[in-house]
Amino acid sequence: MRHRLFVSGLALFALMVVMAIFADFLATHSPVQVRARFRFRPPSLDNFFGTDNFGRDIYTRVVYGARLSISIGFAVVLLTAIAGTTIGLISGYFRRLDNLVMRVMDALMAFPTIILALALAAALGPSAFNIVVALSAVYTPRVARVVRASVLVVREADYVHAAHAVGASNLRIMLEHILPNSMAPLVVQLTFVFAYAVIAEAVLSFLGVGPPPPTPSWGSIIAEGKDYIREAAWITLFPGIAIAMTVLGLNLLGDGLRDVLDPRMNVESR
């Protein structure tokens, strides 16, 4: 059962990654070209998911939206992994800094995620890069806390004391002994960060601080379709399904990884 869920999660996520990478081949139309004659076409063999108020093919825009969402997700995961690991390692290893660093992390985590990300993204200006920066700032504390927690356990292990005894440097101990042994919860947490990042990107784009139009983003397609839900619900429907499939895949993946790698971790670490 568990195994099957994990595999279906992997399959869903892989599907989205394939869509992102091969968007140019999978697309049937141009994602941005306006074709006034083809406005509001319902789903058909020609336009699988219908067309929007500019006559653009929704299927094509959803496919390109995958490229944006998946790249932003990966970028956020990469940045939070680097920043969160560094902060978590330092905080867990050098106990003097721990208190200050963790209070700053607590403070960052006290802000409702979307509100903070929205404020940051709006302050920095609407672009994909700034969304990555804003979301990374929001999710880094979560990663840092997970890394720190496992560092606190690992640093008391005999092999770490042994490494100290034979004169290994702090940096070496952190990178060679502590980090690899803190990997499991980190990987699980990063899977969930990916999922949050995909949703958060959609929310920010929906609210209008995402990459400027006509860049196809799942959130902004939904925002454009919002005004036409009575006549053309398909504009809103399909990008939402794409978001849900991606996030569901990542959640299944994260649950599965947690069961395999770290059975003690709880659902509540989000």
Added chain:
Amino acid sequence: MGRYIVQRVLAAFPVLLIVTLISFCIMQLVPGDPAVVMAGPQATAKEIEQVRVQLGLDKPFLTQLGTWLYGLSHGDLGRSILLGRGVSQAIAERLPITLTLAFLSFMLTVAIGIPAGIIAALRQNTWIDQTVMTVALIGVSLPNFWLGLMLIIFFSVVLDLLPAGGYVAFSQGFWPWFKSLLLPSLSLGLLQMGLLARITRSTMLEVLRQDYIRTARAKGLPMFKVVAKHAFKNALIPVVTIIGIIFSLLLTGSVVIETVYSLPGLGRLLATSIFSRDYPVIQGGLLLTAAMFVGINLLVDVLYAFLDPRVRYD
């Protein structure tokens, strides 16, 4: 116990201080001149200067911070540029709607999430468990603003049962008021419902494995009583700890949900302020929401100590 509470309160202070600093400093992140950005693209040099003076941006950073903190200590968060009035006043007007929405959502979350989790745990590995958990997983995976739009399509456009948006004041009758908040609180609550069902199930499974449950069963107590008297209370303890997180998720969700359903609450105020770069409101909103989160977590910590006496020895 008293010492534990004092400890928790003291620990919350530095966090609050940093929260205050972060809220204030967001404005410093704006590339270029915030006065130019805020005055808008058509503003004349004089108008820009006016905004600069009004916000005190012509003064050094520490003076600005000092003025803001001084105002804060008097409950004054400055004046909104867009609304032309006090930030605290603007927030105070809109906060009740957001809190009502959050409260309704929370009630739905608890009323559905906890029983669902318990039932799933009691029927572990049956089709009931699998169905509940699948629904819960889908619940935590659906983007709430999209779910909100889907609910509008179904309940307002197709069935024409509920309004597609807008807020009806309580003074205009319970039903119209309730109907205007039902879809928003459903779309806002689904994520938390899923989360809570998942957590309740896993803690319940853990509790059901305990010796005292076996003892209770062995002495002939029916399963229903075992669950109601012994398991439920203990399974609830870890659930309490995530109340803070749930509250934070509700606030975060209110920004989009209030936009989707055109509800004049705090979330919508913050969203519009962020777009119009009304920084005093953004600062105040950030500070308030984060401070509420810190406060709620403090309460949760204390509550937790009451529920589980073991934590006091920490």
